Amino acid sequence: MLWLYLHFPHLLLDHIRRHQTSTGALAIVDGAGHFVVQACPTARNLGIETGMRLKTALGLAPDLNIMRADPKQEAWLLEDQARWLYHYAAHITLAPPDGIWAEVSSLQKLYGGLPAIWQTVEQALTERQLNAWVAIGHTPSAARLLAHTGKGECTADKGHILNAVGKLPLLTAGFDKKSSTRLQRLGLNTLGEVFALPAAELARRLSPELLVIVQKIQGTRADPKAPWQPPHTFRQRADFLQEVEHSQGLLFSLQRILAELEEDLCWRQQDTDTLRLVLQHRHEEPTRLRIRTTGPEHRAEVFLKLIRLKLDQHPLRAPVTGLILAVKRFTGREAPIGQDLLGETQDLNEAWHTLISRLQARLGEQALKQLAPREDHRPECAWSASDVRKPGKPQKSGSGQLPHRPLWLLKGPRPLLQTPIAWHSGPERISGGWWDGQRVHRDYYIAQLPGGELAWVFRDVQDGWFIHGWFG
Amino acid sequence: MSELLSSLLQDARVWQGHQHRKTTQPAESTGYQVLDNQLGGLGWPRGALSECLLDTCGIGELHLVLPLMQRVSQEGKTIFWLNPPHTPYAPALAREGVSLDHLVMINTRDQDDFLWTLENCLRSPVTGLVLAWPGRLASRDIRRLQLASEAGGNVCVLFRSRREVDQNSPAALRLELVPGEHQDLQVNIIKRRGSWPGQLCSLALGHRADRAIKESSQVVQGPWSGVDR
Numbered sequence: 110m111l112w113l114y115l116h117f118p119h120l121l122l123d124h125i126r127r128h129q130t131s132t133g134a135l136a137i138v139d140g141a142g143h144f145v146v147q148a149c150p151t152a153r154n155l156g157i158e159t160g161m162r163l164k165t166a167l168g169l170a171p172d173l174n175i176m177r178a179d180p181k182q183e184a185w186l187l188e189d190q191a192r193w194l195y196h197y198a199a200h201i202t203l204a205p206p207d208g209i210w211a212e213v214s215s216l217q218k219l220y221g222g223l224p225a226i227w228q229t230v231e232q233a234l235t236e237r238q239l240n241a242w243v244a245i246g247h248t249p250s251a252a253r254l255l256a257h258t259g260k261g262e263c264t265a266d267k268g269h270i271l272n273a274v275g276k277l278p279l280l281t282a283g284f285d286k287k288s289s290t291r292l293q294r295l296g297l298n299t300l301g302e303v304f305a306l307p308a309a310e311l312a313r314r315l316s317p318e319l320l321v322i323v324q325k326i327q328g329t330r331a332d333p334k335a336p337w338q339p340p341h342t343f344r345q346r347a348d349f350l351q352e353v354e355h356s357q358g359l360l361f362s363l364q365r366i367l368a369e370l371e372e373d374l375c376w377r378q379q380d381t382d383t384l385r386l387v388l389q390h391r392h393e394e395p396t397r398l399r400i401r402t403t404g405p406e407h408r409a410e411v412f413l414k415l416i417r418l419k420l421d422q423h424p425l426r427a428p429v430t431g432l433i434l435a436v437k438r439f440t441g442r443e444a445p446i447g448q449d450l451l452g453e454t455q456d457l458n459e460a461w462h463t464l465i466s467r468l469q470a471r472l473g474e475q476a477l478k479q480l481a482p483r484e485d486h487r488p489e490c491a492w493s494a495s496d497v498r499k500p501g502k503p504q505k506s507g508s509g510q511l512p513h514r515p516l517w518l519l520k521g522p523r524p525l526l527q528t529p530i531a532w533h534s535g536p537e538r539i540s541g542g543w544w545d546g547q548r549v550h551r552d553y554y555i556a557q558l559p560g561g562e563l564a565w566v567f568r569d570v571q572d573g574w575f576i577h578g579w580f581g
Numbered sequence: 582m583s584e585l586l587s588s589l590l591q592d593a594r595v596w597q598g599h600q601h602r603k604t605t606q607p608a609e610s611t612g613y614q615v616l617d618n619q620l621g622g623l624g625w626p627r628g629a630l631s632e633c634l635l636d637t638c639g640i641g642e643l644h645l646v647l648p649l650m651q652r653v654s655q656e657g658k659t660i661f662w663l664n665p666p667h668t669p670y671a672p673a674l675a676r677e678g679v680s681l682d683h684l685v686m687i688n689t690r691d692q693d694d695f696l697w698t699l700e701n702c703l704r705s706p707v708t709g710l711v712l713a714w715p716g717r718l719a720s721r722d723i724r725r726l727q728l729a730s731e732a733g734g735n736v737c738v739l740f741r742s743r744r745e746v747d748q749n750s751p752a753a754l755r756l757e758l759v760p761g762e763h764q765d766l767q768v769n770i771i772k773r774r775g776s777w778p779g780q781l782c783s784l785a786l787g788h789r790a791d792r793a794i795k796e797s798s799q800v801v802q803g804p805w806s807g808v809d810r
Contacts, residue, residue, distance in 0.1 A: 457707055461659065464705040468687065472694060478686045480671040492671035500657070500682035514673035516643045517666075533764075561760025562639030563789055578670060579639030580789040 612648020
């Protein structure tokens with residue numbers, strides 16, 4: 110078996126830099142905020158180095174942008190990388206905090222050789238503006254060791270790999286401190302010299318654990334890696350060094366995230382209709398926005414338009430420090446229908462979804478309603494309003510059985526103040542609602558008012574006269 | 582040059598008072614023969630605004646557009662109701678054969694939203710008919726809507742107050758609606774493209790007050806004053 114290992118030396122740095130338009134000096138500091146852990150090229154040019162005290166670094170570059178490392182965020186980021194790598198390789202294992210294994214021997218036939226795989230991965234890394242050190246090894250441990258040196262080679266030759274690993278200094282091998290000190294006192298400095306020792310002696314004189322590590326590097330002991338499964342959700346975040354005060358500033362990172370979402374959806378062959386956007390603020394509760402399309406959608410530009418509308422409607426409450434875009438609902442993709450060969454006929458179905466989504470994004474989902482009759486004798490209960498759905502197959506309803514009703518219903522009965530000049534029909538007695546406490550006991554008439562309008566009036570059981578509708 | 586002129590004449594953009602020509606504007610029949618005749622045999626213009634000016638609801642203004650509503654909803658196009666003054670009553674619409682699946686009711690908060698929504702509805706190819714109750718509209722807003730309407734090519738009917746009769750409007754068709762004596766609707770054409778305005782016709786809308794309920798008048802009209810709830 111052959112393993113490809115990707116080592117991300119400064120993942121957090123890459124992540125932040127790709128969401129920034131301006132490039133200033135940037136450094137990542139450890140959790141306590143004392144030492145520089147990662148520094149960007151601009152910062153390195155200013156003399157800032159990894160492991161330097163933060164105070165020293167600030168002395169060198171007073172306007173240094175500082176970001177604190179967060180183990181949770183790093184775990185998220187690593188999973189993000191695994192997600193795109195999964196597009197290329199099936200058997201992936203995470204090596205927290207900063208590495209990923211991919212099993213590649215089974216892929217050689219698919220890609221046409223190791224160099225092709227190597228090139229594909231390198232290209233994907235460049236597209237995503239990521240820095241990674243890649244190496245191939247015949248065991249997971251060997252691949253990892255080689256990747257950490259940054260001098261990985263594209264080779265399938267076991268002897269060559271072992272040779273390269275053998276040249277590595279002992280300190281990089283990951284032995285415990287006591288063992289490496291003892292080995293050094295024995296006069297051994299490289300891994301190759303340790304490999305040359307007889308295994309039984311090594312276990313007896315040093316420790317069995319050390320032998321396990323050595324054998325795992327050599328490949329004489331099994332080192333199974335459980336395959337990673339991609340999650341069934343999409344989640345991407347962007348962090349801003351400088352707080353973003355205008356929604357326009359968010360669109361740059363959103364564009365990139367949405368492009369990745371589109372790619373992800375295309376790859377899954379799925380669509381979605383709900384995006385969740387969380388805007389994080391420094392001192393306030395995060396703003397949560399829900400962007401809904403009325404129909405399944407996967408195109409980034411459509412999402413971007415809707416988000417832009419939504420952001421226009423909801424101005425930022427406070428400057429934004431970070432944003433998260435998450436998608437949890439997925440639907441299978443349907444083949445587009447009704448398109449002719451040249452694509453000249455407009456897809457009405459799609460146009461309908463676009464229009465309704467646009468309206469809902471600006472007006473709110475409550476503003477759009479669809480009406481339906483309901484089975485109830487009481488006029489105010491005989492209809493219902495629901496959210497807009499795409500009309501399906503037309504249903505034949507027995508419209509003949511419905512009683513004669515006005516086209517306008519008032520929002521509530523209004524007292525009848527004028528004397529009608531003509532009575533046309535009635536009374537129609539409607540009595541009901543004893544079952545839910547909203548009792549109705551009325552006689553309905555159709556009457557013409559002096560203004561010429563036809564009204565649906567009723568006389569209540571308590572002798573009041575009311576208008577309930579207009580025959581529009 | 583003459584080609585340009587004749588195309589202008591054909592579109593009824595140049596108004597020739599002495600000539601009553603059949604124009605070739607796209608239009609939808611109103612479903613009332615009397616009114617269609619007065620409108621040059623065409624009906625509601627497509628790709629242009631129509632205005633109905635009326636004092637109050639309940640004079641048959643919805644019945645005026647009902648035949649069109651039935652046709653549009655059966656064609657599978659969407660009907661938008663923008664800011665209706667009352668609730669369109671679903672059972673009555675279903676009874677009249679309007680497919681409720683194709684009916685979308687929209688309420689907007691302010692005038693900006695209203696104009697934006699109306700414009701979007703008008704420009705969309707899925708729209709068949711837009712019924713809108715705009716309240717007060719500035720002349721330049723109507724012009725904006727008229728342009729959107731031309732882009733979309735569907736029928737848009739604005740219901741406005743009769744006070745706006747004197748305001749000039751870029752709408753292609755303006756009808757003044759007045760209730761008649763016998764439940765009929767007097768339609769006064771204030772403006773139309775391609776011919777003289779001023780025609781008056783009367784639509785009998787007696788079926789609004791349905792006679793079918795007559796049978797139920799045999800119900801004993803009980804004195805209820807003594808009944809306790």
